[in-house]
Amino acid sequence: MKLITAIVKPYRLDAVKTALQESGVHGLTVSEASGYGRQRGHTEVYRGAEYQVDLVPKVRIEVIVEDADADAVIETIVKAAHTGKIGDGKVWALPVETVVRVRTGERGPDAL
Amino acid sequence: MTLAAQGIDTGDTAWLLAATALVLLMTPGLALFYGGMVRTKSVLNMLMMSFVSIALVTIVWLAAGYSLAFGDDAFGGLIGGLDHLGMNDLGPASVHGTVPTLLFATFQLTFAVITAALISGAIADRAKFGAWLVFVPVWALLVYVPVAHWVWGPGGWILDDLGALDFAGGLPVEVTSGASGLALCLVLGPRLGFKKDAMRPHNLPMVMLGAGLLWFGWFGFNAGSALGANGLAAAAFLNTLAAGCTGLLGWLFVEQKRDGHPTTLGAASGAVAGLVAITPSCGSVSLLGALVIGLAAGVVCSYAVGWKFRLNYDDSLDVVGVHLVGGIIGTVLIGVFAVESMTGGAEGLLHGGGFGQLGKQLVAVVAVGAYAFLVTYGIGKLIDKVLGFRADEDHEHTGLDLTVHAETAYDHGVLGHGAPVGASLASSAPSSQKAKA
Numbered sequence: 001m002k003l004i005t006a007i008v009k010p011y012r013l014d015a016v017k018t019a020l021q022e023s024g025v026h027g028l029t030v031s032e033a034s035g036y037g038r039q040r041g042h043t044e045v046y047r048g049a050e051y052q053v054d055l056v057p058k059v060r061i062e063v064i065v066e067d068a069d070a071d072a073v074i075e076t077i078v079k080a081a082h083t084g085k086i087g088d089g090k091v092w093a094l095p096v097e098t099v100v101r102v103r104t105g106e107r108g109p110d111a112l
Numbered sequence: 113m114t115l116a117a118q119g120i121d122t123g124d125t126a127w128l129l130a131a132t133a134l135v136l137l138m139t140p141g142l143a144l145f146y147g148g149m150v151r152t153k154s155v156l157n158m159l160m161m162s163f164v165s166i167a168l169v170t171i172v173w174l175a176a177g178y179s180l181a182f183g184d185d186a187f188g189g190l191i192g193g194l195d196h197l198g199m200n201d202l203g204p205a206s207v208h209g210t211v212p213t214l215l216f217a218t219f220q221l222t223f224a225v226i227t228a229a230l231i232s233g234a235i236a237d238r239a240k241f242g243a244w245l246v247f248v249p250v251w252a253l254l255v256y257v258p259v260a261h262w263v264w265g266p267g268g269w270i271l272d273d274l275g276a277l278d279f280a281g282g283l284p285v286e287v288t289s290g291a292s293g294l295a296l297c298l299v300l301g302p303r304l305g306f307k308k309d310a311m312r313p314h315n316l317p318m319v320m321l322g323a324g325l326l327w328f329g330w331f332g333f334n335a336g337s338a339l340g341a342n343g344l345a346a347a348a349f350l351n352t353l354a355a356g357c358t359g360l361l362g363w364l365f366v367e368q369k370r371d372g373h374p375t376t377l378g379a380a381s382g383a384v385a386g387l388v389a390i391t392p393s394c395g396s397v398s399l400l401g402a403l404v405i406g407l408a409a410g411v412v413c414s415y416a417v418g419w420k421f422r423l424n425y426d427d428s429l430d431v432v433g434v435h436l437v438g439g440i441i442g443t444v445l446i447g448v449f450a451v452e453s454m455t456g457g458a459e460g461l462l463h464g465g466g467f468g469q470l471g472k473q474l475v476a477v478v479a480v481g482a483y484a485f486l487v488t489y490g491i492g493k494l495i496d497k498v499l500g501f502r503a504d505e506d507h508e509h510t511g512l513d514l515t516v517h518a519e520t521a522y523d524h525g526v527l528g529h530g531a532p533v534g535a536s537l538a539s540s541a542p543s544s545q546k547a548k549a
Contacts, residue, residue, distance in 0.1 A: 045371045045373055045375060046312060046313060046375065046377050047375075047378065047381060047414070047417045047418075047430060047433075048367070048370060048371060048415075048418050049418070049421065051310040052310075
């Protein structure tokens, strides 16, 4: 199994969610995140004083899928989150050793 | 404001009742204006500094402030007498001009309230609440009350002897609060992280709402100062609207040129700057004068707020840049734009009055500014020595809302921001709630 984590622009969340649902991914976790990549942050101005805001708001989407589906899911997320503009985000995958469904105690791919 | 008693006029009284309520509303409006400009962790403390000023100044004013400011002159135009301590001798039949004296005293009280509250913007995020509770009454008696007497009291030296003009409080309210704010922020020193950490306003819609309430109340402040429902009130009312507008536009113009963006905080600040400047002058200048004074304040104040970063004093919410500078602009420009049709006598430079009025306005501004600065600095230092004026460092880091008031303004996220994770009502709830649980 793989844990796929995507950091994307907040307003792309709906598109990514819909695309994942259509591709058959059963569940996901979304959390607010902030950070920066190459674009750094942005500048805000209050009464003439400029503030450099490094950390840009993002959402973090996490899904766990079977190994065989991982590439397709990554592809789906990238396609849905893509705007072509700076700050589109990143997607990565990590191996997952165990997954347990809390309600039933099922383990492994059955718990997905 | 030294009219002989003429009997109560119901129209004048009705208007002044409304105007008094309008001016009182400015202080909660100021609380929102300031509250939105501080960080999330100290918004409640900021609101409290304004609200508690209403209570403290009201008590002090009724006990002694009114008598010392508006009682018969007791000493060389500098202070009033003690005849009306505790509002002694004043009842429903007492008349000031064409309005009840008790109403006039209440109207004036609302000015003292907001002036004290204004100062809190200079020391946002870092003052001990207990020290503020001591500061406000002492400051009201030693700074506001004498200046109010100089300007408006019977026999006060600034209006009656010097002949300077101040219709609605540029000297007692704006110059005094600005100079006092500067003194107090020097006593306390800058906020932790000043010029390093971003201290962005946490809620600009709140700032805009506060500015709107201030503007609304300002009609009572300025037009109410005519002390009657009459043409002078109407002229002051219109001048107030006009100057707020050009102040707003002037500030936005500077921002667009300088920073590339017209901001909401700039719009709110510009309107307030224009209103500050028209406060002393609204009863002395024509509409054209009001438009120019508002514009001048909007433009100059938007530059003046940057002084604190260059000169290294942390006037957190720009009381100096907006109120002191705006108050000086409005008070001094009376000497340029005063028209005889409004003042009934004095005329400014532009209308052939020469430099005389301008000189009087300058003397008044320097005297009031210096007095307010020096006495406030002394009061601040004394309180700092005896009680400590500056909040503890960890209180300042954590935020005064939680450390002083045991409250937080917002409940953020699923874990809750104010309560420790897993905290339950049972341990601290009153017994009635426990029983229900």
